[in-house]
Amino acid sequence: MNISIFGLGYVGAVITGCFARGGHRVIGVDTDATKVALINAGKSPIIEEGLPELIAAGVQTGQVSATTDHAAALAATEVSMICVGTPSKATGELDLRFVERVAENIGAVLKTKASRHLVVVRSTMLPGSMRDVVIPALERSSGKRAGVDFGVAVNPEFMRESTAVEDFYHPPKTVIGALNDADAELVAALYRELPAPLIKTRLETAEMVKYVDNIFHALKITFANEIGAVGKALGVDAHEVMRIFCEDRKLNLSPVYLKPGFAYGGSCLPKDLRAMTRLARARDVSVPLLDSLAASNERRVRDAVEWILATGKRRVGVLGFAFKAGTDDLRESPIVTVIETLLGKGFELKLYDEHVSLARLVGANRKFIEERIPHTSRLMVETMAEVLDCEVILIGNQSAGFFPALAKLKPEQVVLDLTPNAKPPATPARYERLCG
Ligand SMILES: NC(=O)c1ccc[n+]([C@@H]2O[C@H](COP(=O)([O-])OP(=O)(O)OC[C@H]3O[C@@H](n4cnc5c(N)ncnc54)[C@H](O)[C@@H]3O)[C@@H](O)[C@H]2O)c1
Structure with missing residues (x-):
């Protein structure tokens, strides 16, 4: 496929190199002329293991190029992936300014583009962002209808910086949210060879999955740190405790207790949580996460x-x-x-x-x-x-x-x-x- 990647940051640069190695022709688009020049010189704009080699090889074979001219990139491709930043505003609110601007730019070109184009958002956006912000921006500036005149999809990114190339080839899963199956299938074709479950779902579900993943990762780290702090105060090796904890794939690292339902109860969970948080308090160990569970x-x-x-x-x-x-x-x-x-x-x-x-x-x-x-x-x-x-x-x-x-x-x-x-x-x- 011919793919234009909007935003050549950590996500965009990595997928530019990886899709090119997969045989696709990739045109990177960024407003930052330095990043564009680096890619065209065969260099990676970010430090990421394995990426310099992929970019250099892609530029050499002509499969990778970059530009600041979004219209030219759109004209030469049939799929666009939006990978621009979605930072926090000072209030904590999600700032979709960059995504919206790119969508408007893409829409303005789609207005006169005869062939069908697919717009895929890889940036992390809250549920409803595609339907309420990105699609309206695309439709406004193109005068065309999403799902009918052009395709849209949400395809969240699960890579981790520093192992991003390895993660691209071995993702935990591929999630595709789309308005219709034909668009989802087109995105799926890009990942067919990867050894990972491929999940097609609604736009909002795909958007939310990414947040739930990251929040759960934050929860796990915070949990392990609080257990570590309590263990340290008690003279118990918390690394050993957590290692044993992780060996339990039946109840601990498993889907058990991860289904939305109702409050926990019974003869053990409330009592044991109380005893441990009481002990932490007695030892002056602050455990705000554990303390928050009962509330x-x-x-x-x-x-x-x-x-x-x-x-x-x-x-x-x-x-x-x-x-x-x-x-x-x-x-x-x-x-x-x-x-x-x-x-x-x-x-x-x-x-x-x-x-x-x-x-x-x-x-x-x-x-x-x-x-x-x-x-x-x-x-x-x-x-x-x-x-x-x-x-x-x-x-x-x-x-x-x-x-x-x-x-x-x-x-x-x-x-x-x-x-x-x-x-x-x-x-x-x-x-x-x-x-x-
Ligand atoms: N960094 C990660 O590890 C990671 C992992 C998964 C998901 N994500 C998500 O992916 C998205 C991108 O993250 P990132 O770390 O790659 O961001 P980044 O800040 O490194 O890169 C964003 C790029 O977009 C470019 N850009 C901004 N406006 C543009 C425009 N109008 N046209 C073209 N390019 C434009 C910027 O110049 C920049 O190069 C975010 O939503 C982030 O939450 C990031």
């Missing part, structure tokens, strides 16, 4: 209560209130907190949980139920059907049978799903998840 968790509990209050309905049925399916353990169940709050506000409640019912009759948990949550236990009903006539249905855990039962509801009923369920169940009722 964030409580916020989700309040969200659930506020959501139910906002429905204006008073009769609430709860399907499952042990903190997860398959247990009768009610200790620190966040759903019990929601129930108790609603009870305090005079709501009419019916609760169903098969495992808790059983425990009330025979289990060791009977004492806990009778002594610690007597009001809650009195609201329990014996069948799921008794809950299904309530105005609001709260799904508290993923016990078998809860989702199929929602098919029997009426359109005027509302369902709030607190579970990490990703697939909306079939129901005529209004259905919403608390998170996600």
Whole structure:
């Protein structure tokens, strides 16, 4: 393909060299004449292992060139990749000024370009930026329609500086957001040979994935540092601790606990987090990330209560209130907190949980139920059907049978799903998840 790359910084320079090695003809475009001159002289404009060789080889074979003339670059190519900076404003807000300007420049040329052109954004942009800023800029200046007269796609970049060339050939994944499949396919063709999952999705999803990745990386580093600080204060080798932690691919480095749903609870997580943060405090170790977890968790509990209050309905049925399916353990169940709050506000409640019912009759948990949550236990009903006539249905855990039962509801009923369920169940009722 003939590709024009807008922005010859860390991202643009690397993909210029790499796409050229892949057999494509690449024209780099930058407003910075020094970077353009360096590339045309066969030199890399940035320090990056392996890149000088790729640029030198590309210039020698004629596959790489650079220019400050965007119109000439657009005329000679059928795909453009926008790799300009997306810095922060002083307020922290994302500054899309450079991306918007490039989009306007590209659009002005597309106005008179007869052949179909594809505009791909590789710069990191918040969800909605493509649809609300870039596409309008392209359409404004071209007088043409995105997805119809020209193609658009979002293709976030996952490389890391210093290993960028290696990362280009071994990316963790390739993500392509597009308005239609033909445009996504054209972008996909550029990465077909790479040994990585190729994911086609919506524009906004592709935009958001990049942020979630980077935020999670920041979270991991902060987490490891706080564990390190606590370990140091306790005389425990935190490197050894984290090495062992990382060996657990079942629960730690895995998709487990990474699905949006509801607050954590149960007999271990709240208690153990409290004990560790209390110990850190006692040793004068500041752990703001660990300290923030309980507050964030409580916020989700309040969200659930506020959501139910906002429905204006008073009769609430709860399907499952042990903190997860398959247990009768009610200790620190966040759903019990929601129930108790609603009870305090005079709501009419019916609760169903098969495992808790059983425990009330025979289990060791009977004492806990009778002594610690007597009001809650009195609201329990014996069948799921008794809950299904309530105005609001709260799904508290993923016990078998809860989702199929929602098919029997009426359109005027509302369902709030607190579970990490990703697939909306079939129901005529209004259905919403608390998170996600
Ligand atoms: N640097 C990284 O490791 C990395 C990794 C993944 C994603 N990203 C994202 O990629 C984007 C680019 O990052 P970067 O580090 O390469 O930025 P950079 O600042 O190194 O390069 C941006 C380039 O764009 C050029 N430019 C600005 N306006 C232009 C215009 N109108 N026409 C042509 N060129 C123009 C600038 O002169 C500069 O050379 C950002 O959104 C960034 O968040 C960066």
